[in-house]
Amino acid sequence: MKNIYLIGVGLIGGSFAIDIKKHFSDTIMYGISRKETTLDEALSLNLIDKKATIADLQNADLVIISIPVDATVKLLPTILDNIADHTLVIDAGSTKEAICKVVENHPKRRNFLACHPIAGTENSGPSAAIPNLYVGKTNIICEVEKTTFKLQEKALQLFTAIGMRIRYMDPVAHDKHIAYVSHLSHISSFMLGKTVLEKEKNERDIFDMAGSGFASTVRLAKSSPAMWTPIFKQNKENVIETLEEYIHNLQHFKELMQQENFDEIYNEMENTNYIKQILNGIK
Template sequence: MKNIYAIGVGLIGGSLAIDIKKNDPDVVIHGISRKDSTLNKALELNLIDKKAVLDDIKNADLVIISIPVDATVKLLPTILDKISDTGLVVDAGSTKEDICKVVENHPKRRNFLAMHPIAGTEHSGPTAAIEGLFNGKTNIVCEVEKTTFKLQEKALKLFTDIGMRIRYMNPVEHDRHIAYVSHLSHISSFMLGKTVIEKEKNERDIFDMAGSGFASTVRLAKSSPEMWTPIFKQNKTNVIETLEEYINNLTHFKELIKTDDFDAVFSEMESANHIKDILKGIH
């Protein structure tokens, strides 16, 4: 896969470009973006070798789509129209059901691999791209059986070569699970940030007291609303379900404190401590 086209050269697209190029310097990375300024920055940072436009992807061995999921749903059928019979298109979206659905009957469905590399930071844009972002991280691949074997084999080798573990899941299951482990944590962080900002209007010193615990908990509130709003929209049913469970747990915890049942408060936190065993080894 020598000619790689990155549609979107921000955190995910840019970081993939860095690692792929480091692993194989002969690869030529072509960047495609709505904004010319983004491509100029990507060139300046050596994330890409050349600028390109959509029509150029007929020359692609691999196209990596790393744009908001609503834009992916709109653009993916057109990209598949343009890809050659020997080219492969992959997407890196945080939701999978709608993306897989939009191309389920496309004549070139076999040239598409739906995936979700579970890695990232709260930063966005080309300057957020970093080397080694995907090392040791999991890449969820959906509907692998619908992709031509020879193409999926090449792509999966490319991603394992940069340190990723491959896990297979169907799109519905993926979206349900990711609502708990990613989407809910982002909403919690956004709303914690909102709560503290509203309080800070009256208490100017509050941020002087914010320690590393607050900083790590609210870190995700710095994430891009442009990226996350479409994710919540596409995964609305699962997100609502997880929010209802989370709100019930918060309400229950509040009631325990209200009624001075601190033995139960202790037990709730002690049972939640089990998360450290589950997450052992995850950074």
């Protein structure tokens, strides 16, 4: 896969570029973006070698889409319209059902592999790209059977080379599970940040009194609204379901506080400590 086209050259696309170049030195990396300034920055950081457009995709061996999920839904059919028969197209969207559905009847559906690498930071843009972002991280692949086997093999070789683990999942199940383990945590972080900003008007107080616990919990509130709003929109039903359960647990905790039932609060926290055993396996 010599000619690789990145549609989106921020944290996700740029980090792919860094690691792919490290393992495949003969690769030529092309960048496609709505903003010329983004491509200029990606060039200056050596994330890409050349600028390109959608019309150039006929020359691609691999296309990596890492743009907001609403933009992916709109653009993916056009991308498939412009590729050659040998081209592999993958995406990195945090939702999968709408993306898979929009191309379910496309003549080149077999060229597309729906992916979700569980990796990232709260930062965005080309300067946020870092090496080894995907080492040891899980890449969820949906509807693998709809991608031609030869292109599946190419994708797996690439993912293995940059250190990713693979898991296969139905897109509907993916969106439901990811609402709990990713989307809810981002909402919680955004709303914690909002609550503190509303109550602590003095910025110096926030800076001086915020400990590492607050900083780690609110870290995700620094994530891009341009990326996360479309995710919440596409996964609306699942996100609302998770919020209802989360709000129920918060309300229950509040009631225990009002009742001064600190023995039960202790029990609830102790039972929840079990999550340490699960997360200890995540590096």
